[in-house]
Amino acid sequence: MANIEAVVEGLEPVQSELIQALHQTQAEFGWIPPEAVARIAKHLRVSESDVYGVLTFYKAFSLEPRGKHVVTVCSGTACHVRGAPRIVEEFERELKVSAGQTTPDREFTLETVNCVGACALGPIVIADGEYHGQAKTADIPKIVEGCRCRAQGRPDDKDR
Amino acid sequence: MDSQGLDKLRAEIAGSRSKDMPCITVCGGTGCHAYGCLKVAQAFRDEVRKRGLEDKVSVRQTGCHGFCERGPIVVLQPKGIFYQRLQLADVCEVVDKTVLGDELIERLLYSDEATGKKIAAEHDVPFYKKQKRLILGGNGFIDPTDLADYLALDGYKALQKVLSGMSPEAVIAEVSASGLRGRGGAGFPTGRKWEICRSIACGLKYVVCNADEGDPGAYMDRSLLEGNPHSVLEGMIIGAYAIGARSGFVYVRNEYPLAVENVTKAVEACRKQGLLGKGILGSKLDFDVKIFKGAGAFVSGEETSLMASIEGRRASPRQKPPFPAQSGLWGKTTNINNVETWANVPWIVRNGAPAYAAIGTGDSKGTKIFALVGKINNTGLVEVPMGMKLREIIYDIGGGLKGGKKFKAVQTGGPSGGCIPAEMLDLPIDYASLAQAGSMMGSGGMIVMDEETCMVDVAKYFLHFTQEESCGKCVPCRIGTRQMAEILTRITRGEGSEGDIEKLSAIAKTVKAGSLCGLGQTAPNPVLTTLRYFRHEYDAHLKEGRCPALVCKAFVTFGIDQVKCIGCGLCLKACPVKAVTGQLKKPHAIEQAACIKCGACFEVCPPKVRAVTKETGKTVPERVQP
Numbered sequence: 001m002a003n004i005e006a007v008v009e010g011l012e013p014v015q016s017e018l019i020q021a022l023h024q025t026q027a028e029f030g031w032i033p034p035e036a037v038a039r040i041a042k043h044l045r046v047s048e049s050d051v052y053g054v055l056t057f058y059k060a061f062s063l064e065p066r067g068k069h070v071v072t073v074c075s076g077t078a079c080h081v082r083g084a085p086r087i088v089e090e091f092e093r094e095l096k097v098s099a100g101q102t103t104p105d106r107e108f109t110l111e112t113v114n115c116v117g118a119c120a121l122g123p124i125v126i127a128d129g130e131y132h133g134q135a136k137t138a139d140i141p142k143i144v145e146g147c148r149c150r151a152q153g154r155p156d157d158k159d160r
Numbered sequence: 161m162d163s164q165g166l167d168k169l170r171a172e173i174a175g176s177r178s179k180d181m182p183c184i185t186v187c188g189g190t191g192c193h194a195y196g197c198l199k200v201a202q203a204f205r206d207e208v209r210k211r212g213l214e215d216k217v218s219v220r221q222t223g224c225h226g227f228c229e230r231g232p233i234v235v236l237q238p239k240g241i242f243y244q245r246l247q248l249a250d251v252c253e254v255v256d257k258t259v260l261g262d263e264l265i266e267r268l269l270y271s272d273e274a275t276g277k278k279i280a281a282e283h284d285v286p287f288y289k290k291q292k293r294l295i296l297g298g299n300g301f302i303d304p305t306d307l308a309d310y311l312a313l314d315g316y317k318a319l320q321k322v323l324s325g326m327s328p329e330a331v332i333a334e335v336s337a338s339g340l341r342g343r344g345g346a347g348f349p350t351g352r353k354w355e356i357c358r359s360i361a362c363g364l365k366y367v368v369c370n371a372d373e374g375d376p377g378a379y380m381d382r383s384l385l386e387g388n389p390h391s392v393l394e395g396m397i398i399g400a401y402a403i404g405a406r407s408g409f410v411y412v413r414n415e416y417p418l419a420v421e422n423v424t425k426a427v428e429a430c431r432k433q434g435l436l437g438k439g440i441l442g443s444k445l446d447f448d449v450k451i452f453k454g455a456g457a458f459v460s461g462e463e464t465s466l467m468a469s470i471e472g473r474r475a476s477p478r479q480k481p482p483f484p485a486q487s488g489l490w491g492k493t494t495n496i497n498n499v500e501t502w503a504n505v506p507w508i509v510r511n512g513a514p515a516y517a518a519i520g521t522g523d524s525k526g527t528k529i530f531a532l533v534g535k536i537n538n539t540g541l542v543e544v545p546m547g548m549k550l551r552e553i554i555y556d557i558g559g560g561l562k563g564g565k566k567f568k569a570v571q572t573g574g575p576s577g578g579c580i581p582a583e584m585l586d587l588p589i590d591y592a593s594l595a596q597a598g599s600m601m602g603s604g605g606m607i608v609m610d611e612e613t614c615m616v617d618v619a620k621y622f623l624h625f626t627q628e629e630s631c632g633k634c635v636p637c638r639i640g641t642r643q644m645a646e647i648l649t650r651i652t653r654g655e656g657s658e659g660d661i662e663k664l665s666a667i668a669k670t671v672k673a674g675s676l677c678g679l680g681q682t683a684p685n686p687v688l689t690t691l692r693y694f695r696h697e698y699d700a701h702l703k704e705g706r707c708p709a710l711v712c713k714a715f716v717t718f719g720i721d722q723v724k725c726i727g728c729g730l731c732l733k734a735c736p737v738k739a740v741t742g743q744l745k746k747p748h749a750i751e752q753a754a755c756i757k758c759g760a761c762f763e764v765c766p767p768k769v770r771a772v773t774k775e776t777g778k779t780v781p782e783r784v785q786p
Contacts (some may be wrong), residue, residue, distance in 0.1 A: 018472035019455050023414075044472075057631075059476040059747045060414045060457030076376035077571060078533035080621050086759055092738055113415060114458065114625070117379030119533035120195045120228035120540065131194035137760045140735050 003028050004036045008043040016044050018054055022061050031065045054084040067102045067109035071095075072126040076115030079122035085125050088112060090137045094144055108144070161434040162442030163320050166311075169433075173308045182217045182259050183237040184208075185300060189224025189383055190418070191540075192231035196248075197221075200232050203251040217259055220309075223299035225386015226541035230270065235282050235300060242282035243268040248473060266361055273537070273559055287538045290557050292519065292527050295503050296380075296543045299387035304401035304422045307429040310390040316435060318509035322398050323443045329626045331402040332358060335505065337513035339525030344461075344498030345576065345602045347524075347591040350505075356485045357379070357403040363492040365405035367396055370466060371412040371419065371499045374627070375574025378605030380529040381499035382540055383413065385419040388503070389426035393449065394504030397440065398509060400447040403495050408449040411466050414456050424451050458575075458629035462677045463496045465631070476631045477677035500529060500602070511646050520546035524590035528601070533609040534571075537564045544589075551585040554608060563677040566609035568709075569693070573602030575622045575629075576682030578689025579615060598689045600682065614711035615694040616701055620648035622686035626679060635671075637680030640671035644687060654714035656702045661691065706777035713757040720761075722747045731761035731772060 007024045011017040021044065025036045032055055041048040054059040073079075073088050088099055088110075095108050102109040118124050121133030127143050128150065135143075161169070186192075186201040204219045225233050230244035241253065246268055257263040269278040270285045274773020279285050282300075302309040310316070322331055323387040332590035335400045336351025357365065369392060384392060396408050410427075412420050427449050438446045452470055459465045460475035467489050469475040504526060508516045514677040517525050524546035530553065533539050544553060549672055550570060554560070561567055569579040578599035580587065587593050591601050609618065623645040644667050650656050668684030675681050691698065700706045707715035720731070720740075725747035732740040732748060739755040742748030750761070765772040 009411060015472035016470065019469065023453055023455065046472075048259050050247070054472070054474055057457060058454075061455065077574075077605065077618075077621070078377045078539075080376075081534050081607065081609055081618070083759075089758060090736065090760075115376035115379070116373065116415065117190045117382050117531075118228070119377060119379070119531065120191045120231070121194050124194070124535070133194055136763055137736075138764055 004033075004039045008039060009037075011043065013043055013045055015044055015050075016047065018044055018051065019058070022055050022058075026061050027041045030130075063100065065106065067106050068151065069107060069128050070109045070111065071143070071147070072111045072113050072116075073099070074116045074118070074122065074126070075112040076117075076122070078115075078119035079124060082122045084123040086118045086137055087125060087135050087140065090140045091125075091136075091144075093139065094140050108147070133153075163324060166316060166320060166433070166441060170311045177312065180238060183269035183511055184217065184219045184254075184259065185222045185235045185237060185401055186219070186224040187223075187231060187233040187235075188221040188304075189226075189228065189231075189299075190386065191224070191228030191378065192233060193418075195245075197232040197463070199248055200234070200246060200251065202246050204234075204255070206250055207255050208381070213253070213255075222302055223304050224296075224383040224541060225282075225300045225544075226293075226296060226383070227285070227538065228541070229537070229539040234384045236481045237301070240282045241280050242270055244270050260282075270701055271532035278594035285543075286559065287540065290548075290552060291543050292545050293543045294507050294519075294527050295384070295391070295500065296529055296541060298391060299383065302388055302390075304387050304389055305425050307390065307426070307433065310388070311594065314510065315390055315506075316394055318506035319394050319397055319435070320441065321509055322401055323441055323445065328358060328402045328404065331398060331509070334513050335402070335508060338502055338508045338516040339513075339520070339523075340501065340508060341524065341591065342498060343504070343528065343603070345573065345600060348500040348602060350497060350501055353485070353497070354399065354402050356483075357405075357493050357495040359484060360493045364407070364488045365403055365493040366495070367400050367405045368466070368470075368489070368494060368496040369396055369410040369499055369502055370461065370463065370496050371407070371410055371416075371423075372454050372461040372466060373413055373416075373603060374461045374629075375576075375603045375605050377533050377571075377607045378531045378574060378603045380531055380604055382413075382416050382419050383541055384499050384503050384529075385410075385416070385423050387422075389419075389423040391503045391506055392423070393426055393430060393436070395445055395497075395505035396449060397435070397445075397498065398505050399495065399502065401445050403493075405493075405495065406446050406448075408447065409452050409468065409489075410449060411452045411454060411460070411469055414454045420451060420453055427451065428517075433501060444594055457631075458625075459631045459651070459677070459679050462679060464677070466496065467494065474631070476633045477679075479676060498602075519592045521588065523592055528589070528604055530589075530604045530606045532558050532606050534606075535565060535610040535613065536560070536608040537562055546590045547588045549585070549588050550580065550589060552586070553589065553606070558608065560611050561608065566610065568606070568611055568613055569615065571599075571607040571609065571618065571686075572605065573600040573682075573685070574605050575625050576600055576678060576685055577605075579603045579609070579618065579683045579692040579693060580689075583693075598685065598692060600685070612709050612711070614652075614707055615690045615697045616648060616652055616707075617709075617711045619687045619690045620645065620652055623648055623683070626683040630683075633685040634675045634677075634680055636671045637676075637683065640667050640674075641680070641683050643667050644671070644684065648687070651698065651701050652707075652712040652714065653713075654701070654705065658702075659700065661695075661698060665691065676766050704777060708776065709776050710776050716757055717752070717775050718750055718755060718757060718759070718762060719773045719775065720748050720750055721771045721773055722749075724771055726771070728766065728769070730764045730766070734760040734764045736760060748770075 465475035484494040627641040
């Protein structure tokens with residue numbers, strides 16, 4: 001685990017660095033591996049259970065690797081009243097996972113987020129960092145296909 | 161650099177910029193980002209370079225202009241010409257005709273909904289006309305990554321004024337006299353808070369900027385931090401001077417990467433110019449700021465949770481007192497204010513308390529930024545004087561409801577707030593009036609709802625939200641929100657029973673009384689206000705088996721009008737469960753047993769045909785699979 005050494009090296013050995021440490025670990029690995037928990041705990045001089053306690057509290061950290069593609073559906077109030085629940089359901093059907101889960105082949109992670117602050121475009125879907133505004137249920141297969149296309153270097157039709 | 165040095169720098173910036181030089185400003189707010197504004201700005205830069213106009217025309221990616229509905233937004237200064245929904249293909253023509261020439265491009269101008277007249281200047285667009293953009297105004301002119309832009313707009317002049325002879329007490333007196341109250345939701349008088357912090361003898365004091373903007377549907381703090389981070393930092397430095405703090409934190413929500421980036425850059429620029437660090441502007445003031453990235457927990461917006469989070473712990477709130485002023489970060493005196501509150505401070509110092517106090521109502525002074533979203537025509541950020549009537553905000557600025565639908569309610573204050581019905585459209589928007597209506601100011605989200613929004617569903621939405629976000633420390637909040645969410649879910653599924661409403665009210669009371677922090681204390685508000693103003697909708701679900709807004713699936717049936725259907729096959733293709741049957745060019749039908757009521761058929765049916773129907777109360781509600 002060479003990378004985790006790089007993460008802890010830059011941190012002062014105090015508890016107030018814990019969330020920072022977890023952010024960096026999450027960014028480095030895409031999740032928080034158990035080895036990292038032990039290493040962080042040792043470096044910051046806190047117990048491993050403290051680290052687990054904190055990392056399971058916050059949504060930004062995951063104890064499981066996430067999918068290659070991340071699809072985020074905004075569930076803010078503005079998106080909700082404009083039909084976001086239908087969009088989430090359609091993605092759940094299309095990807096055969098529930099919101100918050102990753103497909104068994106680790107291709108897709110489906111997430112909901114409380115508000116991305118782009119309410120004018122609601123309901124909004126962010127697929128691999130690309131925004132799809134005013135999404136309709138009929139658009140969903142295209143969005144999923146678009147992620148796959150880009151991963152394989154194929155051009156996809158939605159480029160604006 | 162000392163204060164005179166800063167004056168000199170400001171003069172140099174002014175000297176290098178001709179007032180008449182054309183400047184193409186491209187909105188870089190989140191909404192416009194989603195519309196592809198980065199590509200538009202780059203295209204303008206390329207076009208200017210291609211023509212060798214770099215010395216004659218400047219291109220600036222600014223912060224959020226607020227009118228998110230019309231993105232990508234481009235404003236051509238100095239004339240202030242407002243182009244909306246500008247696409248890549250328009251760039252060349254805009255440079256040719258409007259930047260180099262004097263010609264307006266009609267199709268890019270805003271057209272007035274009522275009269276159909278084209279409007280050229282930004283300040284004449286009805287959306288902007290009734291606003292008073294004291295705090296948000298700078299966003300449209302400033303490249304947030306360039307300190308020079310902020311300085312050119314009198315930036316850091318308030319700090320200079322403070323450091324050139326105002327005593328900390330005088331600064332606090334000024335802020336108190338302005339009547340500024342906390343913009344994060346609770347509305348505590350800012351000057352009073354500072355005074356308490358000042359009065360406590362503590363060697364080490366902290367100031368914190370709360371940028372953990374968690375209310376869904378509110379994004380003004382994000383826009384300020386992204387678009388004008390120096391105004392927030394200037395406020396914090398002034399606050400630190402007044403209180404006697406040497407160290408500060410900006411706690412930013414993890415979901416706002418651009419805000420983190422811009423405020424980090426702003427802090428670095430300040431350090432470089434001696435606006436942060438030791439001996440700020442040659443004075444005796446030492447102060448520095450650290451950026452702290454949150455990690456996705458709504459409750460960390462509560463001040464005691466926020467401090468726990470900075471200390472590296474779970475963001476659980478604790479009992480108050482002691483208040484943060486008495487025992488804050490690491491037990492030291494801490495002053496926490498919201499982003500918008502900090503951003504108000506430089507304006508107050510520059511223009512004086514009387515000018516600020518002249519705006520607003522008796523107990524709510526100044527302006528407030530609202531995120532006007534939902535079923536409204538002009539979605540965006542609006543800044544208005546306190547006390548403006550809801551009707552003016554929704555109809556004059558917001559342009560009324562989408563598709564000419566009927567107004568049902570406006571939800572303010574996020575999950576802590578409530579729904580205000582149509583009868584109260586003339587309510588003046590200030591702290592007291594909103595509280596009296598059972599809602600609250602909150603951070604300023606304003607979600608407009610029309611006849612197609614089910615109020616029981618809205619209450620369910622918020623309770624699910626608070627249940628999910630409850631930290632679990634207090635039993636009434638942890639279990640109470642869960643119970644309320646479950647009862648509401650039952651009602652929306654057609655499984656409600658007699659006594660549900662009484663149970664809801666009773667639990668609501670307990671959760672309100674028995675929770676430690678604001679999250680629990682206000683969590684029942686969405687239920688209580690919808691019960692107060694929209695009881696008939698609950699009754700329709702419970703007693704009549706109807707969802708009047710046609711939202712709750714259990715009460716909705718989709719069908720196809722056999723006369724109207726032209727058999728185009730769109731719905732057949734769209735149906736994910738093959739419940740639609742029929743042959744091309746012959747009327748289709750929906751097999752009710754297979755229908756999952758996703759509404760895909762209803763969405764795709766061409767507006768001219770409208771053969772797919774959506775009805776409620778027709779059949780006895782069946783159990784729908786969760």
